[in-house]
Amino acid sequence: MVDEENLHGGSFEEVLATVFESTDALLLVDPAGRTVEAVTTVTSAVAEPPAVRILTDDRVLKEVMDDFVVASTAADHVESGTLTIRTGTTAANTLLLTEESVWALVGVDDHVAALGSDRDGFVAAARDTYEGQWERAEPFKLRTPPLSRVRETLGEDIGQDTRADFDATLDALESTREATGEFDEVTLTLLVAAHNDVLLYDISKWGEDVGIASKATFSRTKTTLEEEGLIRTEKVPIDVGRPRLRLKLDEDQFEGATPAELAAVTLDRA
Template identity: 55%
Template sequence: MSSNLLGDEIEDILRSAFESADGELLIVDPSADVIESLVELGPAFEGDLPPLKLLADERLLKDVMDDFLVASSAADLVENGDLEIRSLAGDADNSLLVTGERVVAVVTAGDRVAGLTTEDEQFVETAFDTYSQRFEAADEYNLRTPAISRVRETMAASIGEGPRADFDTVLSSLETARGDGEGLDEVTITLLVAAKNDVLLYDISKWGEDVGIASKATFSRTKTRLEELGLIDTEKVPIDVGRPRLRLKLGDERLVGTDAAELASVAQSMIAS
């Protein structure tokens, strides 16, 4: 039995697993906190990231990946070839981190977390073979959210560096960006940033559809909702041929002049009121 891993944060356990893995790291039946920590730590890890294979309950995956902040970071890892995600068929007995050298059971108690570890060769070999086979037999999870690096790159190219910088600042001010209809999801955030920068609705919705954030129809519906709430306004911009296009503007004096770091909190308070 090797030394157990103790820490205040799940990241401590994951970082140790990354550092000690000599080959693939299987993450089996993790909690939401483990998944969120995994996709946050993965891009920031300074060493050689082991190939990550995430095998998780599909309902949990859907719930966790409804948060744009989590899903877009996970998509980055997937696109870079660092992470594979598959749906767990049935339950596992524990939440596990499994490599060819050791098995770690992740246990939380209050605000503490522990990794109960064994390096018993026979047990580790059996566990690694068992969950590797389950992973290979599992269905691939369809992560529809675009990678955050692609979102940033294409927004800068299509909409401008200013809106992209504001978009990053707004995201960094949020703990979650969930599409639950009540908070600030990725479409709402994008439209608010576009309005702050006087971007055309056509341009932001076309970019959003092309990059995979949402359809033009979803952008249009969300724009209408934000107009009804008084958060944004529009003005018509004539074009040479066809109907005038709409320029997005912030619609409330509480938002006009607000810097990007405070835009989300002010908008959220207005939506909730």
């Protein structure tokens, strides 16, 4: 029995995890960015997540998907078929609709609650309304590549040591960035590349091919990092054409740099 039953938790993740356990499919209507982020987190953590559809305002999605980790994790779930996202007319409240119930989500400070109902008439009316909105809604196009593809190709194209540094630095960022905000994935990638003495040509070509950013963006960010004294470059002659540039961390700024230190620099520049 769900009717007039409340779910309580310290976070949206806790409440969503509870709902995930009881359904094979759900439609999330009008979530805030924090709730969208929670969906990507819980979907990653659950062994067999339900099929999730998100319907919300385009502005909300653009803002939350500006975060590389959220967007790339969402892209993984979209690619696997677990997550579908559309934009269009939304609701007055954040709603979770399953086959048999409707939940209204409310978050206040560090507490989240969901008020549920499984009354047949109410659930049917809600589903008719929002399924209709879903059918009329436009698909949301994610421009960020799946995180699994980023990691896999980084190891294959650049090197497993660089991938290990990337993963460790990303983990360090995830443990600290909630209080400090977003970060720039190009800066992160270049710092990790410099820590491993990777050629600018190689990392920027990989970054453009995988869909992180253009070669021009990598080049501009490299110049900025040089001007700030964080990295330096060494010319590497090649048989034909201009020398390539090898990225290196500036020894005056970094000595035996750890992933946590690289993460801190990345956040400071966000």
